[in-house]
Amino acid sequence: MSNRGLTFSFQANDTFRAGTRYRYIVDNKLSEVIIIPDENGKYKLSKKGANAKPLVDLRNEEIKSVMSMARYMEVEILNDKIIVHIVKANINTDTLSEYELTDLIEKSDKITFSIDKFQLERDYSALSEMLTASGLFSAKTRSDISYVFDTVSLFSGAGLLDYPFKKDDSFDLKFAVDFDKAACETYKNNIGDHILCMDIRDLDEKDVPETELIIGGPCCQGYSNANRAGNTEQNVFKRLLVDDYIRIVKAKKPLMFVIENVRQFITKENGKYLDKVFSELSSDYNITYSVVNDVEVGGYSKRERMVLIGSCKAMGKVIIPNVELARHKTVGNALKKVTSDWFNYNDITKASEETKKKMVQVRPGHNYKDIAEMTHLDRHSNVYRRLSADEPSVTITNWRKVNLMPPVGNRILSVSEAAAIMGLDKNFKFFGSINDRQQQVGNGVTQAIASFVKSIVKNALYGYANSLLMPQTAIT
Known part of the structure; x- marks a missing residue:
């Protein structure tokens, strides 16, 4: 029962692939949205993820109206069209076994979603809204009752x-x-x-x-x-x-x-x-x-x-x-939040001159293999890793031990930069020695x-x- 519209992705085929255009027809009697390939169509299949899966993303008022009545939807991909069946039945899934539910909706309870990156950047609650709209959160939640x-x-x-x-x-x-x-x-x-x-x-x-x-x-x-x-x-x-x-x-x-x-x-x-x-x-x-x-x-x-x-x-x-x-946040998105008023802004372990000489050789997205005297070594892939502003970060552990660097600068990450990559804001403050602070970030979720x-x-x-x-x- 989503008022966000109709969004789903699927494996490409000869007819429906990322970049191709289409139009749609709403059949209210059959409770169906029929998607038809049309080179002059108003809509175009987007790309989802690294594998460029075709993504249908319809958010106009007509589609929102149709989807607001849907308890489930079933997507049938044919050679010449895609049919989205709107299932309006109000079913209490809490009383069903896993096998009964699977039989009912003819799919597993593992569901893949797409949500706009910029909305997530503004508010983590967008994820909760997505899950609620998708029927995975309890239909019994009532907005007029609060619990603690x-x-x-x-x-x-x-x-x-x-x-x-x-x-x-x-x-x-x-x-x-x-x-x-x-x-x-x-x-x-x-x-x-x-x-x-x-x-x-x-x-x-x-x-x-x-x-x-x-x-x-x-x-x-x-x-x-x-x-x-x-x-x-x-x-x-x-x-x-x-x-x-x-x-x-x-x-x-x-x-x-x-x-x-x-x-x-x-x-x-x-x-x-x-x-x-x-x-x-x-x-x-x-x-x-x-x-x-x-x-x-x-x-x-x-x-x-x-x-x-x-x-x-x-x-x-x-x-x-x-x-x-469908879209991922990046190191650049995280680090642009960090300003000098962050509590741990200056918490940076200083590198030796010898270490700096090694750091300067490493390109964004690369590691110790860029360092001439270390190319032949077998080390953890995060050793002397320089993060790329255009990609998600590697896992943040205690980055001092591997010399994890920001995209720009021959130094390791500050505590504030690592905290921002972990999703924290400037209001969260780390205490203890600098090693304690680094370890606390690396140990966290x-x-x-x-x-x-x-x-x-x-x-x-x-x-x-x-x-x-x-x-x-x-x-x-």
């Missing part, structure tokens, strides 16, 4: 996952915990003083308040391929911290919980740590997980994070949609991914709360 959900944060770090929740009045962050003193100072200055600075292994679950939602990212360095050894006693010890996250969830029994981590969380040691979550919590929760790419949900980097969501059995399974944006997660969680909780408040027969 108590929230607990574990392994909170500097608060980058918590930040979108803090800015949303629907969530009340009651409690947070992390062992890193500098990160806790950053958290207090940006999120609130409800964070407890301690080792979570010593945390008694009785000291954690009752809550509807638990979010967090158990210490991730041990999982990441960035730490190639990965088998030291310390790293194995870090990986086992997921047990404490599970311990708190089992004790507090929230309606939902969220774990975000590097994608290797899924596969490390043959999935041992993912299996821990399922074996300990799946009896009480529906659990789903997916790998989310920052640039695909409106961010500035190619950073990938594993997102796992557990929802109590009464809520049903929460879908994590597979979002793919991007704001696009955090906002994406928050939107999914919020709508699932609203849908469930409304279902308890309203008789089932009154829900449309």
